[in-house]
Amino acid sequence: MLRTTTRHLAALRHVAQPVVMRQASRASVYKSVTLLSRPYATSNNKVVPLTAEKYPGFTRNDQFKKLTEKDVDHFKGIVGESALIYNNEDDLAAFNTDWMNKYRGQSQLVLKPKTTQQVADILKYCNDQRIAVVPQGGNTGLVGGSIPVFDEVVLSLQSMNSIRSFDDVSGILTADAGCILEGLDNWLNEKGYMMPLDLGAKGSCHIGGNLATNAGGLRLLRYGSLHGTVLGLEVVLPDGSILDSMSTLRKDNTGYDLKQLFIGSEGTIGVITGVSILTPRRPKAVNVALLGLNSYDDVQKAFKQSRSELSEILSAFEFWDNNALQIYKKHSDAKPLMESEYPFYVLIETSGSNKDHDDEKLTSYLENMMVDEVAQDGVVAQDETQIKNIWSVREGFTEALGKEAAVYKYDISMPVPKINECLEDMRQHLKDGGVFGQPDSPIIDVVGYGHVGDGNLHLNIAANRIDKRVPELIEPYLFEWVAKQNGSISAEHGLGVAKNQFLSYSKPEGMIKMMKTIKDLLDPNAILNPYKYLPSK
Template sequence: MLSSHLRTITRRVVLRTAAIARPAVTKTAIKSVPVAYRTYATNEKQVAYTVDKFPGYVRNDNFKKLTEQDVDFFKTIVGDNGLIYNNEDDLFAFNTDWMHKFRGKSQLVLKPKTTQQVSDIMRYCNEQKLAVVPQGGNTGLVGGSVPVFDEVVLSLQGLNKIRGFDSVSGILTADAGCVLEVLDNWLGEKGYMMPLDLGAKGSCHIGGNIATNAGGLRLLRYGSLHGTVLGLEVVLPDGTILDNMSTLRKDNTGYDLKQLFIGSEGTIGIITGVSILTPHRSKAVNVALLGLNSFEDVQKAFKQSRVELSEILSAFEFWDKNALHMFKKHATPKDVMENEYPFYVLIETSGSNKDHDDEKLTTYLENMMEDGVAEDGVVAQDETQIRALWSLREGFTEALGKEPAVYKYDISMPVPKLYDCVEDMRQHLRDGGVFGNTDSPVTDVVAYGHVGDGNLHLNIAASRLDSKVSALIEPYLFEWVANHQGSISAEHGLGVAKNEFLGYSKSPVMIKMMKTMKNMLDPNGIMNPYKVNDRHFDDSTFLPTNNLENK
């Protein structure tokens, strides 16, 4: 006989197939989730300059300061309409990240439209020792795509052409400035899809995704960009064009040079072209949402999903009730479950046989309920409802952006430790006297992430920026991550925010090798300076100041 919990999910889970007998209870079907984010006007003068917030940075005197003669030369390459010069209002969007946390002082933005123009620009900048910041969609969270001082911004917006597509192999070649969602929609018309999906897909560029080795929501199914990127076209700091636009899946001739630029954050070259393997768009997609009582149950649900859903499992996301509260605070969603639970998991399956996938998912959900792992669950019945469920997961970042202040961290660690990190941080902030009282600067600690790859997005919301809060978070969090064999940056890179903490994730030998490669490819240090492992800093900058256990 079925348990009462199982009968509950039998009533609520309404699958889109007649082959599986389920009472069609319309009132429990997921409705679309209308989102009306509150908007706030941003006063440009209120966005502090990066150098004021990070006083340890000093401009490299080896870099030339921009002159009118330099601007005139760039006009011969991109034309009068291909640049923005000395116009603070127009420059603001390029000088500032979308979270308004970092701000540079660049007086010039260049907008080339071809790889050759990028090459000509870089050759001149290298000769003149003009520092350059490559910029894609500018959707990063660590300040990696905006200047620190007066570096020239080289925007890839103009390199936005699809170069070719092989419908037999599924290999796409495109300019680096193509927007991820545009590529995905274009491929969708041909029965294919991009192998990564991000909350910022409507703005981010594929070149920027590769430069930061973005993981995204479906890495569990399709793997990382280190595996799906087949070739790259890169302009080196001296203007040399490295044409490695291979469309071969097998090429075992020498060093795999493209891997150097995946995750390099624009510090050793500018990605201008991409060759990437794209999977077939699944004919049958299901999305389910479960409510659970503990993170231990989240782990049990994930472990069993690998067994029961195996080849059709494409995403397994989690968030806590704090994340849901944050979303509801800044949006007006309809509740998709009658009760609230400490944890939620969003499960996506993608396959080619609808009946087969529906049956596997139904069996899995029933087992989760019968075993007491999940307390409640719903399954989307159509594309609108699928988007509604995904809007919850994808809406957390934007909702948090509406808070007066938020400290955002993108970290990775073994899955069993993911929520220990959250709970320890909450207690650490309470012990520090900045969380838990009505007048505390920290208002909430919110967690969500990708269970499949151990990636946690830890967000500390606050009523104001507070130096005491910052001092309590860092380096405590990075020490905690290092002690548990994790990484201080899972997806977004180091940029400015995590530059000085590189030693928590990389050994001195690794850092030395990285510096050697940087100095070899960019001897003048002009590429995205003051980021990642900039040689302008002393080696000690990148090493932990505290002893770490189990490092």
Template sequence: MLTNIIKNNNLKKCFRQVKNYSTIIKPERDSKYATINNQDINYFQNILDKHSVLTDPSDVEGFNQDWMKKYKGTSSLVLKPKTTEQVSEILKYCNNRKIAVVPQGGNTGLVGGSVPVHDEIILSLANMNKIEGFDPITGVVTCQSGTVLENIESYLSPLGYTVPIDLGAKGSCQIGGNVSTNAGGIRLLRYGGLHGNILGIEAVLADGSIIDCLSTLRKDNTGYDLKQLFIGSEGTLGVITKVSMITPPKPTSVNVGLFTCDSFDKVKTILTRAKSQLGDILSAFEFMDRPCIDVVLAHQQVQDPFDNKQPFYILIETSGFNETHDSEKLNDFLESIMNDDLIVDGSLATDTKNISAFWKLRESITESLGKEGAVYKYDLSLPMDQFYSIVEIMRNKFEGKANVVGFGHVGDGNLHLNISTPKKPYQKEIFDMIEPFVYEYTSSHRGSISAEHGIGSMKPNHLHYSKSSNSIHLMKSIKNTMDPNNILNPYKVLPN
């Protein structure tokens, strides 16, 4: 039921010049990489079946471009292995021939990490989509890396368990890509990140070596925890082929509230109250500003949830196992924030239909912005005192020339700053107004220039804003050790 409660310069270093900057510009192709020939294709056809080697331009086109149509490569070959052994043979051959490879999952990323920059072979993991086992006692699920996240959830739900990660792209993103990018999502506040939830990984190195760290143990203190190297490495250190993951029991009592506030200071106060008063049942705390709501209303079949427009909207989810207990805690919390005039209006949803309607407002923002025109997306972690300030600064900077919106996982300090213009394609003058200013601002407050989307091909030369030179040097040393020919996802993550 639905209850009404109340009423520059760095850019030029990254890219080469192209005419009018009318598209995302790329680093030059490294001449050390071999060009694919018919002999290569024949070799791959001997390893894979004919349906798993795509060479027709019409078949390859969709793999060459990200879903936002921002990044586009020129690959002429897509390989779709079905086994770890096939991945191993492919990489061994590519390493010997010095053919560059880009691993690709559901291709739902936002920083160009899963599409080729030039003519790299696309290694699609889509055919490696089996759930291989589940232990109902420990709650550990083991699956191949191409398994779609929503399919894992559908498998677990009847068994009384749930996936600890939830994303708007869950219907198409794949668990291997989630792990490779260390995706965060909307319930990190409750279940934590993938570094804690992934128990084991099987991966293939650039030379074809298979690294079997597919443990299902919660405790294993035997030397270096090698699986952590692959989590968040964006396919630059190895290709993840299988994962084992701890899954929590599926909550039986779920409530979602949508509230409006007239200041961001009140948003922060409500967050503090929610953490202290809701505690163990708080599973999500999301925030959207009014421009986000407006863009969703313009492009989706949804209604404005409230009559009076307010500058800030909060979506709070609780999930537990005792409806009476959860309702008591939630009611005490609601009474507290109402009595102190922290919210202007609000509604509470307890049935599936209205819960989905509330979540649609939040999860449709990215898709709706994409329908507006070109979207310049920045995924930041910032201290709460500066969390929304950057949105206001950028809004003043553009003075109506662009639509500047802010939303995200305020519960874990993750802001999605999006700047959209009706003019496509992407424009140099817009980039120059944003970069490197946004990165400098974030760095000055000891934030992160990538909270959960990764670095991809968008941010390698901005990595120094979040990592020290010694840290970057160590990362390069690890990369050179594990992939000395640099065939895995080149031009990504690390600066040249």
């Protein structure tokens, strides 16, 4: 049962009714949802529009060679006939379309190398022949970064899935880029360690793709970003040369830290084939609490106090508004966690090595939240099942939103005090634009949830139908708003084809120019993941 907190401290010992929730694995969410974030409709019964047609102005680069039978025969000589898919529309569909059914490419060839040398041989040939290539991992991205736009060759890393080594003293893991994140985490679990990254798509995403997109995840607050936990990379450059930087040293102050260039580069300057990463010990004690609060000011107070009182054991601090809860309830048969509803909710997770110590700290924190009337109500999980139940609410928003007729999804970051102001401003902007608040309006509501600990807001706009006025009102208005706060238009999902043309809202002209210089230097023929990441103008 869940232990319930109320404004009376004695109620911390009271027991609530058992909470029964539909358990959905995080990975399943990323395999079954149909989402929209542009003015078009799609379903399992409709063809996904081609990305090249969806985004005006896309034209195929004439410098890229069109694939020939001779090219295919050459690739067969590298990977073998069984490790490629050619000219088979049904088998190619999974590589040409993303899991959200938002992006669709036109590739006729998928290559599945098993070794770094095969990747090198493929890229060398493609570079010499001017054949465009799209590196692809688990294909769980949200911005079209791993989907071809035209007829680029798909380079799938799914067959490169071996763990190379593990040091159980330092916790340093080396692995192929095609290893699935959850598989690595499960393997480490048996040795008392864990991956420093946790994503909703962990059952499908590859560690190489995580690195290429600099994935953030749910526990960045505790374990930091991949820029800090990755010790070394193995990368194949566009010309086929192998950059071996698979260091297992935690301290190395010799020369430029080149690996950082490839973390978050979305496969545009090199293909990550191997990783050396520092993994933390798996905590022996995990606690999860959910609080109901009356205002966003109280959310900030709760966060500030959690940093002070929970400090070293605080591993996650998530929030969502009541609109997110209503969408979840609409599409879920789960029983409510609390008797009353509140404008805001906070999920707090602690992870440590001493349960008694952690329980005492969390109980003290919760008591202070009640005494100070920062939190109005709350529940504390009593076992692993209840921990999953509480987390399933936070992780269920994506699936619930996907059941609406349309949803416009934005992943942005900004100073923490501005998060709710952004939500309120967008609601008012859509009302002023005539698409929200009226009986016949297409917009159902503006939904907010995310990682308060790192200023990451997932802003979702749910709609009951497609209306071309909606995206025109959102973009670039939202990006301009974020830019005024010195925020980022993409906190953790990347740029791909969805946001590359808006990069100037987050990066000044000088930085964009330098990025293009690096791209031109490492990939002078521009064969790697073309049409994405950097603005075309």
